[in-house]
Amino acid sequence: MELVDFRISQINNCAYCLDMHSKEAIAHGETTQRLFGLSAWKETPYFTKRERVALAFAEAVNACDVPDEIYEIAKTEFTEDELIDLTLAIAAINAWNRLNITFANTPGSYRVGQFG
Numbered sequence: 001m002e003l004v005d006f007r008i009s010q011i012n013n014c015a016y017c018l019d020m021h022s023k024e025a026i027a028h029g030e031t032t033q034r035l036f037g038l039s040a041w042k043e044t045p046y047f048t049k050r051e052r053v054a055l056a057f058a059e060a061v062n063a064c065d066v067p068d069e070i071y072e073i074a075k076t077e078f079t080e081d082e083l084i085d086l087t088l089a090i091a092a093i094n095a096w097n098r099l100n101i102t103f104a105n106t107p108g109s110y111r112v113g114q115f116g
Contacts, residue, residue, distance in 0.1 A: 002024050005017065006038055012101070013101070016100040016101075016105040018107065033046060049077070056070055057073075062090060
């Protein structure tokens with residue numbers, strides 16, 4: 001989920017969320033190589049099939065345009081409950097991106113585990 005949150009925050013240009021999710025991802029064992037390559041995930045070998053499907057689905061949901069092909073592929077990789085959870089997580093990071101951008105929260109100030 002940190003990868004999805006990080007990718008959507010990249011697309012939405014939320015610096016505070018990028019700071020937060022990069023720190024959380026690294027704290028949970030994510031590599032900097034994968035984080036640095038996330039904006040070009042389609043061209044890198046660093047991500048599993050499941051992660052690639054989640055990223056493609058997340059980008060489509062974020063754009064409010066989920067082609068049937070992406071949805072059908074997502075259904076083969078995730079259960080219905082997982083897809084619901086993923087969709088809700090994408091909606092949530094969108095809301096957080098907008099809140100942090102609107103209220104100009106300062107990137108760099110987040111501490112791992114700060115919000116639970």
